[in-house]
Amino acid sequence: MKILIVKDYDEMSKKAANMVASQIILKPESVIGLATGDTPKGMYRQLVKLYKDGYVDFKNVKTFNLDEYYGLEKDNPQSYNYYMMENLFKHVNIKRENINIPNGMAEDLEIECEEYEKKIEELGGIDLQVLGIGRNGHIGFNEPDLKFEAKTHLVRLDEDTIKANSRFFNSIEEVPTMAISMGIKTIMNARKIILLASGKEKAEAIYKTVNGKITPKVPASVLQLHPDVTLIIDKEAASLL
Numbered sequence: 001m002k003i004l005i006v007k008d009y010d011e012m013s014k015k016a017a018n019m020v021a022s023q024i025i026l027k028p029e030s031v032i033g034l035a036t037g038d039t040p041k042g043m044y045r046q047l048v049k050l051y052k053d054g055y056v057d058f059k060n061v062k063t064f065n066l067d068e069y070y071g072l073e074k075d076n077p078q079s080y081n082y083y084m085m086e087n088l089f090k091h092v093n094i095k096r097e098n099i100n101i102p103n104g105m106a107e108d109l110e111i112e113c114e115e116y117e118k119k120i121e122e123l124g125g126i127d128l129q130v131l132g133i134g135r136n137g138h139i140g141f142n143e144p145d146l147k148f149e150a151k152t153h154l155v156r157l158d159e160d161t162i163k164a165n166s167r168f169f170n171s172i173e174e175v176p177t178m179a180i181s182m183g184i185k186t187i188m189n190a191r192k193i194i195l196l197a198s199g200k201e202k203a204e205a206i207y208k209t210v211n212g213k214i215t216p217k218v219p220a221s222v223l224q225l226h227p228d229v230t231l232i233i234d235k236e237a238a239s240l241l
């Protein structure tokens, strides 16, 4: 596990964007795994800038998002689909058919999850996966659990996650309680992983990710077993290391 400690959110965002851009420059048809939440917003802003300045081309890039809320339409402003359009996709030249985000409105969720996995495999697997981290150590929507869930699956969200994410909704009652998420194996199969974290409230989760026991109770701890993972974290997130 490589750990890059940077000054602040801005530097974290720039470093992360540069890593994604280098991946795309080296392999223009890269398959990139993407995350949502507040943390990667700055990285997306930087990527849009790199695109507009002509350094990176999304023409042949394929993307898979980690997760999506269950029960939200794509055009719902709280959906991760909407988030991705607003923060990245509508600003760059990615082809709509190359964008993959779980469909939270799928009639048959089991088939939706299976097909999501199949599509990742068909495209040759994920070259670079971007991750954020929840305060409870979740990655994607893989919540602390008794076992690691391997593949894309339906999850029931933790109280802590619902509370944390209620800041994006009008009230806590509006936060969906279920989501579709890539599994731990799906994430671990990515050839390269970068995990971003900023702020004091992530410090404990980062400490456990790096120094803790590998346990499904801290889903991100499994990253200790990945051969190519880089943590890009600011001083505050690194404060307990």
Ligand SMILES: O=P(O)(O)OC[C@H]1O[C@](O)(CO)[C@@H](O)[C@@H]1O
Residues within 6 Å of the ligand: 035, 036, 037, 038, 039, 040, 131, 132, 133, 134, 135, 139, 140, 141, 161, 165
């Ligand atoms: O970046 P934030 O908003 O702190 O969220 C952390 C994590 O929580 C999620 O938003 C899901 O709750 C993830 O997508 C993200 O990685």
